[in-house]
Amino acid sequence: MNEPTSPPCGAADADDVYMGYAGRDEIVAALNELLEAERAGARVAAESAKTRSPAGFAELMRHVRADEAHWCAMLDRHIRCLDGSPSHSTGDFHARAMAIADPVERLSFLNRGQQWVVRKLEALMPRIRDDRLHADLAEMAQRHRDNVAAAEDFLGRLQSRK
Numbered sequence: 001m002n003e004p005t006s007p008p009c010g011a012a013d014a015d016d017v018y019m020g021y022a023g024r025d026e027i028v029a030a031l032n033e034l035l036e037a038e039r040a041g042a043r044v045a046a047e048s049a050k051t052r053s054p055a056g057f058a059e060l061m062r063h064v065r066a067d068e069a070h071w072c073a074m075l076d077r078h079i080r081c082l083d084g085s086p087s088h089s090t091g092d093f094h095a096r097a098m099a100i101a102d103p104v105e106r107l108s109f110l111n112r113g114q115q116w117v118v119r120k121l122e123a124l125m126p127r128i129r130d131d132r133l134h135a136d137l138a139e140m141a142q143r144h145r146d147n148v149a150a151a152e153d154f155l156g157r158l159q160s161r162k
Contacts, residue, residue, distance in 0.1 A: 024082055031075050031079050034071075034117065034120060036087050039090045042092075044113075045064040049061035049065060051103045057154075060150065093098070096109070104155065105112065111148055113146045
């Protein structure tokens with residue numbers, strides 16, 4: 001009797017890439033791209049928090065900065081766990097955002113950056129096999145959605161005052 005060369009019971013032992021998951025190098029590259037973006041967002045928020053007008057803007061920026069810093073640390077930790085080297089670069093988003101003088105327009109731009117991160121996370125998560133990393137990325141995506149909603153609420157309140 002001929003035995004199959006690739007029995008289904010061996011699927012659990014198959015390589016992650018073979019099973020459709022992202023490989024280590026791809027994950028490290030994606031996490032570094034996110035790390036650079038988060039670092040840029042943290043810097044934009046920190047520098048923007050120095051702006052005192054409109055009312056409530058600085059507080060919102062301090063919250064976003066703390067959140068971005070939290071995700072930088074999480075991404076750094078996972079990259080190191082994968083025996084990768086965390087990038088020390090800051091994404092070009094920082095320079096583009098800081099070129100926007102009006103804080104409200106900059107907040108809109110920052111919000112689009114937050115939405116970009118969510119899209120990147122949503123594309124990456126189905127390809128992550130590690131449960132801990134997947135859970136952290138899912139939480140990161142949700143917190144970015146929360147930040148987007150808070151910024152949209154803030155921007156909406158500004159519009160209603162006009």
